[in-house]
Amino acid sequence: MAMQAAGTDRPATIHDIAAMCGVAASTVSRALSTPDRVNIRTRARIEAAAAQLSYTPNSQAKALSSGRTGAVGVLVPDITNPFYFDLIRGTQLQLKAAGYTQLLVDTEESDEVEASSMEQLRKSADGIIVTASRLSDEALLAAAAKIPIVTINRDVAGVPAVVIDTPSATSQALDHLISLGHTHVAYMAGPLTSQSSTRRWTALEAAAEERGVDVRRLGPFAPKTQSGAAAADAAVHSGVTACIAFNDLIAIGMLQRLRERGIRVPEDMSVVGCDDIFGADFCNPPLTTMASPIEQAGRVAVSMLLAQLNPLAGGGSRSRSLMPTHLTVRGSTGPAPAVS
């Protein structure tokens, strides 16, 4: 019984195709990547042979000889943070649509891991998307000089960025709280190295001054639900009646802790989160939070990066994209308690 031509278990190479068609390997390569440069009949034969052998190009070899890897690195500080799920999905879908592979790296909230990952990716990826970078401006700029980079939620002059406009949403949140009668508000800050947290606080402080209400900054708190307990206690101790948390994880952790301590939300304390992550709508009470199109942010970042990689057509790529953010009011905010 004759063995099928495709029966060899080793993946087919262009050489197999070349041998089968009686042409040179380079012709096969051209037929598949530069179809116009090859006789249409030859091309047809080659394509048929490729199909029959179920040929798939070896991406390693391709990368090695062409210099392009067809991969894009995506760096996130913490994979288990739900905020990044939608972001990752956005980048994944958009990259796949463009024929790129996503290399996902968890940098464990560490600038060192982040830097070494970048160095590593420099050779194995065509570009990098960095979310919430913990690196210094200089380090980021230096990295961007070596490999195309788009940042998300980190704005450094000279590096294309997608910024989720939470600062402007903080004033919405503040107005919401003020209209409910709150005059003493706390901001539960995120990591000191988080630019998002800093910007948000700056915006909040400015808005508060404008409106003549008292805001104070507490923290920093790690962006995890576990930090919510400390945040809740700090908020209670500070005497405020409402707080705006760096993100939903902290806010949700606060809700749990406040419940444990018998402090009612929103009757005794109002809580506002940020990001509208998975869970914000079904926690108890449902969380008032600042929402934004996160998946789209991922897609936009990919588009910007790809525009940088293939500067072929039309419109010059923008180097900065601001994602709108709005306040979603749910059950965790309510009227300020009457003064006792």
Add this chain to the structure above:
Amino acid sequence: MAMQAAGTDRPATIHDIAAMCGVAASTVSRALSTPDRVNIRTRARIEAAAAQLSYTPNSQAKALSSGRTGAVGVLVPDITNPFYFDLIRGTQLQLKAAGYTQLLVDTEESDEVEASSMEQLRKSADGIIVTASRLSDEALLAAAAKIPIVTINRDVAGVPAVVIDTPSATSQALDHLISLGHTHVAYMAGPLTSQSSTRRWTALEAAAEERGVDVRRLGPFAPKTQSGAAAADAAVHSGVTACIAFNDLIAIGMLQRLRERGIRVPEDMSVVGCDDIFGADFCNPPLTTMASPIEQAGRVAVSMLLAQLNPLAGGGSRSRSLMPTHLTVRGSTGPAPAVS
């Protein structure tokens, strides 16, 4: 001003090091990968040069010549499903510890995407971890013949697997419900192609027969919170007083829908989830669910795969690993309502 030797912006190669040390490239290669085969002084010189040039091996080239890519593919049906967060983190950490890179792929709950991803990974990865595969047994076996595979939550003879033992937890859940007085229980099934769902139902059915209570299977439901609404309505319509959902997403969706409809949980209806995902502890009411060490499952899967890849030392690798599961009782289950 003299330019630094390391100043060229192109990444250093072993040839640069070789030139700098006055040896052949192959010697550099050996010095770095087979230190014993090279004179200790030469090695020292080479290492110093490598450090000075901040040399990093090109993984593409390495893969091409050695046949080993140093990467492992991890296939998940849906990245945004929180269940996979911990799993992914487990694989990521364990892989990184072993010096491997993780290639994460979202197969979008599609067997076709799954199959094509596998074919793709066959060349760019040394092995694959497949979670909750939607492929047929034959397809999975065929794939496993081409590249080392470890499955998670999918048991096929001949393919090493990590199985989370939820079936045995279902009887715990059932006993819990029975002790609360429930006699009519529904199982809200997952996708028909999900082996986990099938196994869980089989186990539940057997346990129910043994204990003489009524269980019925409803569904299938997609494993998303949105499906919870339909599941809730189906459960209510069927007249049961308790239900066990395929996973926490469906269960949480049910909680939301039941609340909308004014059906109290657990007074009117008890709900049990599965997986103990992020959110199960802070939803309203907190969800009684079947918990298991998911992150560890990811780590174990990686260990099994790596044992397969490097069959060097000691103990023969096991081909099947069962992760224990236990019932975590929270607020979503309570006494059966009195018969009206």
Add this chain to the structure above:
DNA sequence: GAAACAATGACAACCGATTGCCAAATGTTG
């Protein structure tokens, strides 16, 4: 019908490593 031109495809170098093979250098022993 010859010259000019375009289309086509073969050859070979190259990307950055790994690795088998062999020669040179070193050290040991009788």
Add this chain to the structure above:
DNA sequence: CAACATTTGGCAATCGGTTGTCATTGTTTC
């Protein structure tokens, strides 16, 4: 001091493609 065993390290082929160069073929034009 010769003969032998053992390191040590260089040469060159190889992995699977891409791409520049060039010879050949076929077509068009005057």
